[in-house]
Amino acid sequence: MGRRSSGPRVTGAGMTAVAVVTGAGQGIGRAIARRLPGEGFAVALVDLDAAGLAETAKEIGDDGAQTLPVRSDLTEVRNIERTMSQVVKAWGRIDALVNNAGREVTKPFLETTEADWDAMLTINLRTVFFATQHAARAMIAGGAGGQIVNIASIAGRSGRADQAAYGAAKAGVISVTRSAALALASHGITVNAVCPGVVDTAMTRRIHDIRSRMAGISPQESLRRMVARIPLGRIASPDDVARAVAFFCSPQAQYITGQALNVCGGIEMD
Known part of the structure; x- marks a missing residue:
């Protein structure tokens, strides 16, 4: 169960902080979306699965938190831009972004197709890059900084014989995280990654x-x-990952950026 919020996080402008969570319709994304209201956020829930979105929104709403379900196919960059604009139009700001939407392909290396490769890089890497870009623009316009957390994977830390395309995309997420952290630091925006294991x-x-x-x-x-x-x-449970994300979105992590944190029970220790 999600934690009941002790009250909304109030920004310097006297407004509730706003988080955007992609892939919020199930699994890790749902756990993150349920955790963030306990950190004082109103949460925009983004997913292509309308039924999953509705269930997540209901669970969070039962805890008394504010939500904005947004059904969107993030594989199209124009939809990413529309999604961020919709959140800003509804709530006036974006303070945190969690790039969680993703898929995997598990196949032997020699059987991985061009379509598999393209799909993995599109949903797992391109969406992260452009969602980060468009959310960062909104954060910069708001003038109050922000937090961006990207869900990578330990598959992006070391090779997997049957997840070459997925692992390459997640390694790219870690690289984009570090590049964005450098590019956005002067705007008070932190960018970190969480690398779940199993x-x-x-x-x-x-x-x-x-x-x-x-x-x-x-x-x-x-x-x-x-x-x-x-x-x-x-x-791990989805909540194990959600707790790490919530930390990066909290004031306790305000001096941490460009990091990739393994949440894997010790499988990877680099």
Whole structure:
């Protein structure tokens, strides 16, 4: 369950702070969207899945927080611009952006197609770049700085034989995070990344279904082998990731930028 807000975060202009969360219709995005009202944010929920958006909005609304559901296909840059403009029109500002929308392709390296490659870079990297760009413009216009958090992956830290395209895109997210942190620092905008490991989501279950078929084992055995590699001995919950995102969006992280934080139970330690 999300935390009940202790009250909206009030900006210097006397207005509630506004966060935009992409991919908010399920999984990690939903957990982030539910966590941020507890940090004082009104939350714009962005996803292509209308039913998922409605469910997330209902869950957050039940906790008494403000939400703005926005159905949008972020693979089109013009839709990203429209989405950010819609949020500014509704609430007058953007203070935080969480780039969470994404997909994965799990295939052997030699079977990964041009379409797979293009899809991974479009949804996982291009959307992050242009959402960051358009949200940053709104933050600069507002004159109060802001926070941008990009959801990368430990797959972007080290290679995966069956996730070459996905891993390349997520490595790109880490690079864009660092470049944007340098470019936007003078405007008081921090940019950081969170790199989840194995998280209990529908996407992870699909990955283990695919890997189990490739290896000729059960999905349960595939998951057991993965958990055996995690020093903390369990997979993450979406809330584990959401807590890290909330930290980067909080005043406690105001002097942290350009960082990529692993939230993986110790699988990756670089």
